[in-house]
Amino acid sequence: MDDLxxxxxxxxxxxxxxxxxxIFKTADNFKEVINRKIKKVPxxxxxxxANLFFENSTRTKLSFELAQKRLSADVxxxxxxGSSISKGETLIDTVNNILSxxxxxxxxxxxxxxxxxxxxxxxxxxxxxxxxxTHEHPTQALLDAYSLQEKIGYLENKNILIVGDIMHSxxxxxxxxxYQKLGANVTVCGPKSxxxxxxxxxxxxxxxxxxxALNNSDAVNMLRIQNERMSETYFPSIREYVQQYGLxxxxxxxxxxxxxxxxxxxxxxxxxxxxxxxxxxxAIILDQVENGVAIRMAVMYLLASKLK
Amino acid sequence: xxxxxxxxxxILGSNEIEIILNRLSYQLIxxxxxxxxxxxxxxxPRGANLVKKISGLIDFLNPDNNLKLGFLDITxxxxxxxxxxxxxxxxxxxxxxxxxxxxxxxxxxxxFTGRSVNSALNAxxxxxxxxxxxxxxxxxxxxxxxxPIQPDYCGLQVDSRLNQKVIVNCKKYDVYDSVYLINDDNx
Numbered sequence: 001m002d003d004l005x006x007x008x009x010x011x012x013x014x015x016x017x018x019x020x021x022x023i024f025k026t027a028d029n030f031k032e033v034i035n036r037k038i039k040k041v042p043x044x045x046x047x048x049x050a051n052l053f054f055e056n057s058t059r060t061k062l063s064f065e066l067a068q069k070r071l072s073a074d075v076x077x078x079x080x081x082g083s084s085i086s087k088g089e090t091l092i093d094t095v096n097n098i099l100s101x102x103x104x105x106x107x108x109x110x111x112x113x114x115x116x117x118x119x120x121x122x123x124x125x126x127x128x129x130x131x132x133x134t135h136e137h138p139t140q141a142l143l144d145a146y147s148l149q150e151k152i153g154y155l156e157n158k159n160i161l162i163v164g165d166i167m168h169s170x171x172x173x174x175x176x177x178x179y180q181k182l183g184a185n186v187t188v189c190g191p192k193s194x195x196x197x198x199x200x201x202x203x204x205x206x207x208x209x210x211x212x213a214l215n216n217s218d219a220v221n222m223l224r225i226q227n228e229r230m231s232e233t234y235f236p237s238i239r240e241y242v243q244q245y246g247l248x249x250x251x252x253x254x255x256x257x258x259x260x261x262x263x264x265x266x267x268x269x270x271x272x273x274x275x276x277x278x279x280x281x282x283a284i285i286l287d288q289v290e291n292g293v294a295i296r297m298a299v300m301y302l303l304a305s306k307l308k
Numbered sequence: 309x310x311x312x313x314x315x316x317x318x319i320l321g322s323n324e325i326e327i328i329l330n331r332l333s334y335q336l337i338x339x340x341x342x343x344x345x346x347x348x349x350x351x352x353p354r355g356a357n358l359v360k361k362i363s364g365l366i367d368f369l370n371p372d373n374n375l376k377l378g379f380l381d382i383t384x385x386x387x388x389x390x391x392x393x394x395x396x397x398x399x400x401x402x403x404x405x406x407x408x409x410x411x412x413x414x415x416x417x418x419x420f421t422g423r424s425v426n427s428a429l430n431a432x433x434x435x436x437x438x439x440x441x442x443x444x445x446x447x448x449x450x451x452x453x454x455x456p457i458q459p460d461y462c463g464l465q466v467d468s469r470l471n472q473k474v475i476v477n478c479k480k481y482d483v484y485d486s487v488y489l490i491n492d493d494n495x
Contacts, residue, residue, distance in 0.1 A: 003395045022397075029398040033384065038434040041384035071384075301384075305395045 004302050008127045010116050011136035012177035020181055024146050026298035027291070034070060034293055044073035047304050049105040050098050053130070054080040054091075057109055059265050059289060060130050060140070064107050067296035073304075076103060091115065092122050099125055104307055105300065108132075113170075126303050134168050134229060140264050141174035143295040145182060147288045148219050151260050156183035161213050163189045163245060164223030164272050167196045168230065171264045175221060176202055189213040190245060193234040210245050211254070219260040222247050222272045242271055249276045260284055316475070319447070319466060320487040328463040329484070332444060333365040335461055336413065343375040345439070346411040351428050352381040352399035354476065355416035358446060361482045362415065378403040380414075382427040401431075408436035413461075417476045419445040422457035447474050447487060 004019050012020075033041055049068050053061055061077075068075045078098065095106060105126045108116055113135035120127050131137040149155055160179050166172045166188045179186050180203065187205040188195060195206055207213035214220060225241065235241050247261065261273070261283040269275045278285060320328070340346040343366075350359030356379045363377050383398035414428055425443060432438065444461040449468050466474060466489065473492040477485040 002397050026398065029381065029383070029400065032401055033434075036434050037436070040434075042430070043384045043389050046390075302395065305390055307390060 004306065007303070007306050008116075008120050008129075009138050009299055009303065010120055010127065010129050012138045012141050012174045012181070013136065015138075015181065017181045017183075020142070020145070020178065023142055023295065023298050023302065024149065026302060027142075027146055027294040030070075030297040030301070031291065031294040034290075034297075040070055040072060042072045043301055044068070044071040044304050047071075047104045047307070048074040048076065048102060049107060049300070050076040050078060050103045051130075052078045052095070052098070052106060052108045052110075054108070054110045054115075055131070057130070059292070060109065060137075063289070063292040064128075064130060064139075064296050067293050067300060070293065071297055071300060071304075073105075073300070076101075091119065095119060095123055095125075099123065105304065126307055128299060128303065131170055133170065134173075134226075135170050136174045136177075137170040137264075138174050138178075139292070139296055139299060140171050141178040142299070143288055143292040144171075144175055144221060144262055144264065145178045146295055147284050147291045148260060148262065149182075150287070150291070151284055152218055154182070155179060158184045158218045159187065159216055160184050161187045161189060161207075161217040161220040162223065163210065163213070163220060163247070165194045165225045165234075166190050166199065166223070167194045167234075168226035169223045171221075172223060176204055187213055187217065191235045191241065211251060214251065214255050214259065215257075217259055218257075219262060220247070221262040221264070223264065224266065224268055224272060238271060246271060247273045247277050249274060249280070252277060252280075252282065258282060262288060264288070316488040316490040318486055319474070319489055320464065322483075322485050325446075325463075325484040325487065328446070329362060329365055330369075332461050332463060333362055333369055336362070336444070337366060337370045337373075340411065340413075342370075343373045345409075346413060347376045347378060347405060347407060348413050348415060349378040349380050349403070349407075349428075349432070351414060351416040351424060352379055352383075352401070354418075354478075355379075355414070356399075357478050357482075358417050359415040361484065362444070364482055376405050378405065380428055380431055382424060382431045385427040385431040387423060387427065403435050406436045407432060407438045409439045410436075411440045411442065412438040413442045413444055415444045417445070418447045418449065418474045419443070419457070419459055419462075420449045420452055420474075422453045422455035425457050426455050446476060449474060 005016055006014055107128045107130050109130040110132050113133035115132045116127050116129035162172050176186050187207050189207045263285045348359050350356040379402045381399045381401040383396045442460040445459040446463040448459050448462045448465045450465050473490050475488045
């Protein structure tokens, strides 16, 4: 298992368990690197990477850029606002123009599900999906699973709960694939209207009762309500959602086990999670962010080694 | 290690290796006394075992020392990334101390082209600015250097062809069995 089975990172769906293990092992090494006084290594000094963000991002964009700089890659940043996209240029044309500038690797976030898969079929370059609409966000799932494994050990037979807007969350889908490939049991929980119909085909347990679901879990990943992706009303009010699915200190204390609390960010404090919980010892939210850089370094290092 | 029909030539046996390592340990003790200002760093992966073995000998020969040991992984500093046939997988770096103003003795089992040592010289700079860096090598494949790098402490010099390989067999970290020279026509 010293090589990835893929040449692009389009989704966790396309990885196998050995790929995940190799990425985690490599991330261990990079985590040690980024905790050094001098945090930079020269591995990717002859590689140029373009970050194409057709959708807003704070954490992911910074994390990718920092990871690239730590690896000594040259970085190009592109965001769709103020670009020729508004003049009617197609995605393939935009990317091909960027590749003509001798770019070796593309990191792309796009609002359309499947955008990175589409791109990979139409251009000849290494592509990393940094989130495509409601589809996948593979590096987030990798860092979630990696951070959790760091806290509770191997995820085999562990019970992991994902709560909230399962339907519109790309984190949810990538998380489900990642945890299952590592042997964990996944349960999703949220209002029925936010649980997609296809969930039954993913071998995932669905639980509507939040407290009951928490009681059977080793870890919980709290997701944000993706208002920007909702064209209609999926639940009566935020207040009612908070009452049923908001994670509070009282609920955590009422469970007879200490479960790990994760959140991919950005947090809506007081909605899916209270400040008290987000800042508690049980929450590993900032560990997730730190590990994000190491995971992304690992992914880019391993994919770069496959570039021709 | 399956040596197959490569007609391996035994260069050293366990007794000879033991004598050489004792000699190298005495040389280090002679030069650095109690190791107050000197650290030993093994280059991963195979220098790690050797540095452990040598530190064990130093502890035995000169128990009153302040020797500090470290292991340095050079994978991310190598100059053959994307040029070698296989992916370079990293080992761990364990340096629990700063090398600032210390004399660093880099330890590896075989010195061949000098490129690993060059990478180690680059990698060590992430941990401070050493006062000096020395190189200890068990087997020096002389006349095959691609960079101007020479050992300060050398176990044995070996003349070999480019299509040969030096195999240092080490059962446990502190038990060195033998050193072989083999023909490696695939390499």
